[in-house]
Amino acid sequence: MTESTSPAIRRAAIVGTGGIATAHAAALSELAGRVELVAGVDIDPARAAAFAEKWSITRTYPDITSLLENEELDLVHICTPPGSHVPLAIACLRAGVTPLIEKPPALSLAEMDELAAVQRETGVPVLTVFQHRFGSGAIQLRSLLERGVLGRPLIASCDTLWYRDAEYFSVPWRGNWDIEGGGPTMGHGIHQFDLLLSILGEWDEVTAVAGRQSRPTDTEDVSAALVRFANGAIATVINSVVSARETSHLRFDFEHATVELDHLYGYSNSNWTVTPAGPDQTITRAWADGMGNNTSGHTSQIEAILDALDTGAAPGVSLAAARSTMEFVAAVYASSFTGRRIKRGDIGPGDPFYASMLGSGAPWLAPAEGAGVPA
Structure with missing residues (x-):
C-alpha cells in the first residue's frame, strides 16, 4: 500500500x-x-x-x-x-x-x-x-468568453474613481516619479485595467490624456485613455484620485450580453451583474453554472499560487503577463505627454518612456522638477 x-x-x-x-x-x-x-x-x-x-x-x-x-x-x-x-x-x-x-x-x-x-x-x-484576476467572477467571465457563450467583445469601460487627500500624499514617496513611478495610472487603476486586459486580451493602440487637477504631486492625479484591442474591441479607461464618490466599475458589452462589475477595493460574486441581449436566459444560467466563491483579495491569488506550486504548474501572474499591463501604463503616459497614438510595441530601448514612465516630461512640471528624466 x-x-x-x-x-x-x-x-x-x-x-x-x-x-x-x-x-x-x-x-x-x-x-x-x-x-x-x-x-x-x-x-x-x-x-x-x-x-x-x-x-x-x-x-x-x-x-x-x-x-x-x-x-x-x-x-x-x-x-x-x-x-x-x-x-x-x-x-x-x-x-x-x-x-x-x-x-x-x-x-x-x-x-x-x-x-x-x-x-x-x-x-x-x-x-x-x-x-482581481483570481475572483470567481473574473474566472467565470474568461471561461464564458473562451467558450464563445458571450459572443464577440464589442466595447468596454474601466473606471477607477478613487479619492486620496493631501494627508495621503504627505508620505514622501507618494506622488513622486522617482520612487512611486507615476500617479493613479501606475498605482491605483492598475488593478482594474489589469483585469480588463486579462479579459479582452492583447491591446493594440492607446490614445490618452493625463493631468494634475488638484493634488500636491509631481505625478498626474487623473488620466483617461481610449484603447483598441487586437480583437477589435474598444474600451475607455479612466483613473482618478480626486473623485469624492469612490467606485471601481468595469463594463463589458459582448454580442450576446452586458457584464458589469461594481465594487471598490475588492469584489465577490454579488458585485457582478449579467444582462442578456434578449429574453433567452441561457447566458444567465451559464453564468451561475459552476461558479466558484472566491473573492478578489490576496488570499485567492496566494491560494492559486500554492495550488500551482503543489501540482508543478506555472503559478500566476507571470512576469510576461505583467509586462503587457506595464506596457499599457507606459503607453498611457507616452500618449498623454506627447499627443501621439501609441501602438503596442512602439516603446522600446531608446524611447524615453522605456526607461521611465515620466519619459520626455509631464507638461505641468518645470524643467527642474523633471530632474532624472532620461536625456
Missing part, C-alpha cells in the same frame, strides 16, 4: 511591513496549514517588531541580505515602495527564492526587462500581485 503524502508547508517572508503588508499577512494567516509566515523585514526596527508581534512572527531582519542568508524560503512577498521592488526581487532570484511583487512590479519597462533577464539566468520565476 502506498502512503499518500501531503504537500509541503511553504515558508514565506514579507519585506516591508507597511500598509499593504497587512493584506499579505492576513492572507497567509487564512492559508495556515499550507504556508507559514516565518520572517519579516523592515529598515525600521520598531515597525518590524510591531508587525512581528501582531502576526506572531518569531524573526525579523533589517534587510533582504540578512533574510536570505538566514532563512530557507519558498516565497518572499515584496511590499515596499515601488522604487525598491526590482533590486529586492533580483536579490531573491539570485538566492533561488521566488519573489511575489506588489503592484506596480517595477518603475519602467526597462526594469521589467532587467527582471526578465535575471529570471532567465536563474530559472526562478517572478510573480506579480494582480489579485
Whole structure:
C-alpha cells in the first residue's frame, strides 16, 4: 500500500511591513496549514517588531541580505515602495527564492526587462500581485468568453474613481516619479485595467490624456485613455484620485450580453451583474453554472499560487503577463505627454518612456522638477 503524502508547508517572508503588508499577512494567516509566515523585514526596527508581534512572527531582519542568508524560503512577498521592488526581487532570484511583487512590479519597462533577464539566468520565476484576476467572477467571465457563450467583445469601460487627500500624499514617496513611478495610472487603476486586459486580451493602440487637477504631486492625479484591442474591441479607461464618490466599475458589452462589475477595493460574486441581449436566459444560467466563491483579495491569488506550486504548474501572474499591463501604463503616459497614438510595441530601448514612465516630461512640471528624466 502506498502512503499518500501531503504537500509541503511553504515558508514565506514579507519585506516591508507597511500598509499593504497587512493584506499579505492576513492572507497567509487564512492559508495556515499550507504556508507559514516565518520572517519579516523592515529598515525600521520598531515597525518590524510591531508587525512581528501582531502576526506572531518569531524573526525579523533589517534587510533582504540578512533574510536570505538566514532563512530557507519558498516565497518572499515584496511590499515596499515601488522604487525598491526590482533590486529586492533580483536579490531573491539570485538566492533561488521566488519573489511575489506588489503592484506596480517595477518603475519602467526597462526594469521589467532587467527582471526578465535575471529570471532567465536563474530559472526562478517572478510573480506579480494582480489579485482581481483570481475572483470567481473574473474566472467565470474568461471561461464564458473562451467558450464563445458571450459572443464577440464589442466595447468596454474601466473606471477607477478613487479619492486620496493631501494627508495621503504627505508620505514622501507618494506622488513622486522617482520612487512611486507615476500617479493613479501606475498605482491605483492598475488593478482594474489589469483585469480588463486579462479579459479582452492583447491591446493594440492607446490614445490618452493625463493631468494634475488638484493634488500636491509631481505625478498626474487623473488620466483617461481610449484603447483598441487586437480583437477589435474598444474600451475607455479612466483613473482618478480626486473623485469624492469612490467606485471601481468595469463594463463589458459582448454580442450576446452586458457584464458589469461594481465594487471598490475588492469584489465577490454579488458585485457582478449579467444582462442578456434578449429574453433567452441561457447566458444567465451559464453564468451561475459552476461558479466558484472566491473573492478578489490576496488570499485567492496566494491560494492559486500554492495550488500551482503543489501540482508543478506555472503559478500566476507571470512576469510576461505583467509586462503587457506595464506596457499599457507606459503607453498611457507616452500618449498623454506627447499627443501621439501609441501602438503596442512602439516603446522600446531608446524611447524615453522605456526607461521611465515620466519619459520626455509631464507638461505641468518645470524643467527642474523633471530632474532624472532620461536625456
